[in-house]
Amino acid sequence: MSTRLPSYGRLIDRDTTVKFTFNGKWMRGHRGDTLASALLANGQTLVGRSFKYHRPRGIMSSGAEEPNALVNLGSGLRHEPNQRATTTELFEKLEATSQNHWPSLEFDVGEVNGLVARFLPAGFYYKTFLFPRAFWKHVFEPFIRQSAGLGKAPHPETRDPDRYEHFYAHVDLVVAGGGIAGLQAALLAGRAGARVVLMEQSAHWGGRAPVDGVEVDGEPAEVWVKNAVQELESMANVDLRLRAMVAGVYDHGYVLGYERLTDHMPQADGPRHRLWRIRATRIISATGALERPLSFSGNDKPGVMLASAVRDYLVNYGVAVGDNIVVVTNNDDGYRTAIAQVEAGLGVACVVDARPRADGELPNKARALGVNVKVNCAIAKVKGLRNVVSVALCAQDGDGLITEEVACDAVAMSGGWSPVVHLWSHCGGKLTWDAEAAFFRPDPTRPPLDHNGEGFVTCVGAADGALLAAETLKNASTNTGNMFKALGKTPSEGATARSASEEGLAPVWIMPHGASYKKRSKMWLDFQNDVKVSDVQLAAREGYESVEHTKRYTTLGMATDQGKLSNINGLAVLADALDEAIPRVGTTTFRPPYTPISMGAIAGEARGEIFQPLRRTPMHEWHEEQGAYMEPVGGWRRPYCFPRQGETHEQAVAREINATRGSLGLLDASTLGKIIVKGPDAGKFMDMLYTNMMSSLKPGKCRYGLMCSENGFLMDDGVVVRLDEETFLCHTTSGGADHVHAHMEDWLQCEWWDWKVFTANVTEQWAQVAVVGPNARKLLEKMGADFDLSAEALPFMGMAEGRIGGFDARVFRISFSGELSFEIAVPASQGRAFWEALHDAGAEFQATSYGTEALHVMRAEKGFIMIGDETDGTVIPQDLGLDWAISKKKEDFLGKRGQQRTYMQDPNRWKLVGLETLDKSVLPDGAYCVAEGRNANDQVNVQGRVTSTYHSPTLGRGISMGLVLNGPDRMGETVQFNKVDGSTVAAKIVNPVFYDPEGEKQNV
Secondary structure (H helix, E strand, C coil): CCEECCCCCCCCEEEEEEEEEECCEEEEEEECCEHHHHHHHCCCCEEEECCCCCCEEECCCCCCCCCCCEEEECCHHHCEEEEECCCCECCCCEEEEECCCCECCCCEHHHHHHHHHHHCCCCHHHHCCCCCHHHHHHHHHHHHHHHCCCCCCCCCCCCCCCCEEEEEEEEEEEEECCEHHHHHHHHHHHHCCCCEEEEECCCCCECCCCCCCCEECCEEHHHHHHHHHHHHHCCCCEEEEECEEEEEEEHHHEEEEEEECCCCCCCCCCCCEEEEEEEEEEEEECCCEEECCCECECCCCCCEEEHHHHHHHHHHHCEECCCEEEEEECCCCHHHHHHHHHHCCCEEEEEEECCCCCCCHHHHHHHHCCCCEECCEEEEEEECCCCCCEEEEEECCCCCCEEEEEECCEEEEECCEEECCHHHHHCCCCEEEECCCCEEEECCCCCCECCCCCECEEECHHHHCCCCHHHHHHHHHHHHHHHHHHCCCCCCCCCCEECCCCCCCCCCCECCCCHHHHHHCCEEEECCCCEEHHHHHHHHHCCCCCHHHHHHHHCCCCCCCCCCCCHHHHHHHHHHHHCCCHHHHCCCCCCCCCCCCCHHHHHCCCCHHHCCCCECCCCHHHHHHCCCEEEEECCEEEEEECCCCCCCHHHHHHHHHHHHHHCCEEEECCCCEEEEEECCCHHHHHHHHECCCCCCCCCCEEEEEEEECCCCCEEEEEEEEEEECCEEEEEECCCCHHHHHHHHHHHHHHCCCCCCCEEEECHHHEEEEEEECCCHHHHHHHHCECCCCCCCCCCCCEEEEEEECCEEEEEECCCCCCCCEEEEEEEHHHHHHHHHHHHHHHHHHCCEECCHHHHHHHHHHCCCCCCCCCCCCCCCHHHHCCHHHCCCCCCCCCCHHHHCCCCCCCCCCEEEEEEEECCCCCCCCCCEEEEEEECCCCCEEEEEEEEEEEEECCCCEEEEEEEEECHHHHCCCEEEEECCCCCEEEEEEECCCCCCCCCCHHHC
């Protein structure tokens, strides 16, 4: 029975009682408790069932590495499965229920699985695939599907009532971990003037040092930690974050952080979780180390815990997990738990030390306190059903012959420590095996590299293998200092620490060593997934020699703790079974996140009405005031047309087109994508992105460009402007900006990471207006410009910068209508004012706003393609008659090899043509061109389709564009297009340029 000790508990407030329920039973704890410490204080040692065999499971650890104590939290809308009791802070009326059992935690019928364990070895589900096949379909598959999963999933109709948010930050340094090493690194960086974010995943600073009796600068670690935090809080350049985990480190110094804001006070107002997206120059991983369990028979019973967790609960929460415990260890650190237990007035039946001798400072102190130390000893078996009642001992180097039985009520095991190297490994950092300490540590000669080929992640303290407190602070000072020296800064001196010295660890993974004993005992590696030592040995015998294959065959390390406790022990067992050295077996791959992130935090604010926020241009309110009919365009809302009183939409569109072609039209083109591409290698990058040559473009000039996917299909088009020697402005379609920008970044980050190119999506930073029509130049000259707007000074496809009517402007002589046109970009903050100024000055020219439909009709009259209309993901530029936009000089561009495939060069591909109905009607959108006869599949013989179709008020007839078999070679031929009612309509194949084929109007 666990008890609460009156004089212990540094993290709890004994004056505040907190009530909570576990499986419907009311219990009491204190503010500062975790759910795990409160359960132990209430004597609740059984907290769940294992996944495969439904074995009883108790609390194993005190942190995020916990594999057993997973519970359902909350009810109704706030129900959440698989929450770790060890990291859940207690709050008033917390509701928790245990998982993976039926009908109850104490009596679970699933426990029968243990009786047939011999028929459910590692990989049994794979073997059932083979024979008999009908058995798999009707017996095994339904059974496995029914058994799969942990916890109770929320009802699909429930809606999360909490709010979440994303934060963005740019800093010099991110420090992951708020132990003494992380605090030391943050102090040195903060004093040097660096912008620092320090993140600690727990609710308290200092890590293990206050628990383990460490002294820093001659004073207790707790005092030093308090002073260090106060100094850091006084620095304006340092941001301290508790309950914040560095979840992942990615290329180019990108860091993902996960902050839990109100989990410990659910009634508080504000977001529940926050996802940090950080760009950092350097990253320090001060994530510490995790204690490893030992493998012996019965090491999974409730009451068998990590030795470090036993003293955590004792010192931090005043909870004794047992009145008379056995400590089993292969290193000196386990003795700290025995000493803490005795000093608290509790019993230690004995220390079972697998090493042949134990004469260090800590073992001798334990002996002086009256602890019975047994060397060269092992636990043969832990006895007890739902809790520990005794342990049977044997010689470690023997064959499991029991020498004595020791009564106890808990077992504290310490199998050594493993540095938490996850963040180092996330972006390519390599590891090296430290044979003396028996763990993998970061290899400083093979760090994660940034785009300059320099290491950008530094591990300090225990995360770098410096486990003793004195070594931890020295390592943190040295490694942080070296990092700052590489950046040209001089760091200050750091603090020093003292703790008891320790002798070496014995690399003991299994108790005892005897081979015959190992075969018949159940020694557990992965406590959640019920993976035994014998399962790994079986995998080795069946040919699974790769640690990655063994992991998947046995499910070792695939539980929710992601192998934090089981991986090193598992690969050591595999190495022994293969008679190989541990480093030759290797490690599994560490992937982010370090611990789970809530789906709400990933989504952030993207939910409900703002799941996909509506995007509005700076002129949006003006459009609504004028009665514009709005339509969705790639997340934006754009005016379809501006109908006047009594006008139909068709009449409004016709009026807008006639006014534009006859005098002056104004179009809000702010939605066009605008992406800056900048850097010494920008020209080379642009040549690879576009089908035509961009590196030869002169500053101040524009060029139409096509962008293709790897497979050669046309994905976007737009005008590219060269602003200077190293800077290009890429215009994209309204709906394509985000996709194109992601496409650029994908190639830069994954393939051409060493190219010196940077991109920025500046779509919303600029408002853009198309001033179109015969009077366009007159309007701008009337407003006044400080540069020459004449055709000679600013020819078609030219660009100029200056001021127009007092507005900062960037002017492009480009046209999507075929008329004289100036597209003018001004800062978004000036967008509406500029738009209104154009209307005021253009009143004498009857300036008319026009919408997207008029835009589409005018571009179709000119034969200009529209991405999404003339393209559908299977069209290449050659299909659209755009061969002229494909460079013959360039050796390569994205999509070139795809276009060289036989199917892409098939002469029978459908090609773009213009279409005119004989009766001047408008062809149905999407109608198919049908020919006589049947095709090879005995279906209607289809030879093309309509891609765009409109009534042209300029021409007074229907015009269409379409893809037709051998279309350009069939000019003047009449073909038939089907209609929904089964009839057909005749249309003549014509040139797709219906209006001003010579382009005279746009060049004036």
